[in-house]
Amino acid sequence: MRFTKDHEWVALDGDIATVGITAYAAEQLGDVVFVEVPDVGKTLTQGDGMAVVESVKAASDVYAPVSGEVVEANGELGDAPETVNAVPEAGGWFAKIKVSDPSQVDALMDRAAYEAFLATL
């Protein structure tokens, strides 16, 4: 699993990247009450707004950690947005992206680097 400074995670399986927000991000947001996942078929460029996650208080953008085409979105978050808080780095995934440039994944932080980054916040 790789991580961005915007607190997204990426798990690459072949050329399919599953993406979501980190446990740290979920904790900072508080109780998630609404998630807007991307449409399947949408082409994303790394850094694009990909999804929106809303707590009671505020709406926050989730950015595409890699470029590619959305091949699946987690529809279960529509009825159960709280899954993002419960299991942010597993069942609370947002989308699966067919990556156009796998080297983008390699360039992201590994867990040790991400944890070191969190320690600076």
Next chain:
Amino acid sequence: MSDETLKKTPLYDAHVAAGARMVPFAGYEMPVQYKDGVLKEHLWTRESAGLFDVSHMGQARLRGVSPLSAFEDVVPGDFIGLPAGRQKYSVLLNRKGGIIDDLMASRPDDDGLFVIVNGACKDGDFAFMNDELAPQVTIDRLEDRALLALQGPKAVAVLKAHIPECADKVFMDSWATTGFGVDVLISRSGYTGEDGYEISVPGHAAERIWNTLLEDERVRPIGLGARDSLRLEAGLPLYGHDVDETVSPVEAALTFAVSKKRRDAQDFPGAARIVKELAEGPSRVRVGLKVLGGPPAREGAEIADTNGKVVGIVTSGGFAPSLGAPIAMGFVPSALSAVGTKLNVIVRGRAGAAEVVAMPFVPNRYVRKV
């Protein structure tokens, strides 16, 4: 505003010790939430009792020859006849009939009028009152006092152990007493739609009283995040968001703050506009909106009619924890303000269905008789 200029309430250390997330608000570092988070804090207040630090709000005594009569020069309500022991909601008006702030004014005792105003507006409010009312009235700010709110269905049972007579009071009663070993100014009111109390205490005693109340397992500390979602569900406007100096009490759906007598006499600031709006209807009015599925519509979201024409704007909105659905309030033309009117809210470029509903969104539970 840089952090160095932010003020702290006497409860700052208690908030930090309780794990609060502190944010700048009204010039103070205030707790937006504690460890439980906004959702649980909100629901706890609705089912048990929540304790809020609202010491950022402005407290003052208006003293003078006839402070009640003088106060009527800046508000549209009846205060001359306000009995000792009662509190009233009102609005400070500018000469155009716009709302400078909303406030609570009470007579906890015979010592003039006790006024509580919004934290973000307090310096301007008290300067305005001084400009309008001095030298007949002096505005004595009570900056050495803290303000706690204890809100929720179990507030009365909790507070009774410390201030026994609180159970015999009703909504909008106000009184001065000794509680927790200090002098207390207290009212049975609040900003959540629940039964509860707002308790003004000497700043030096605030932390001890705060901790004493939290020793009761029915009480949990509640941050400003849940205070906002609670007041939204209660249909109560937030100054600076739903109401500002351009908005009249009629537009703000606060017509109850304009008394019949004052309306007939037209003897308050901006009376011409306000009386005209009462007679003919305002061009825009604050309404409640239920968002029917889709994302919450938040402050700044456009409101459109069913033909897609933009007709208004959301001034407060979010997810209502007690309803499990998004709600909002905003301004629309009077012709589109009837309960049941179908509208759309525009969130991130997409129209979502909404409907005008009566406020409060969640029934209030004020105790009006005991």
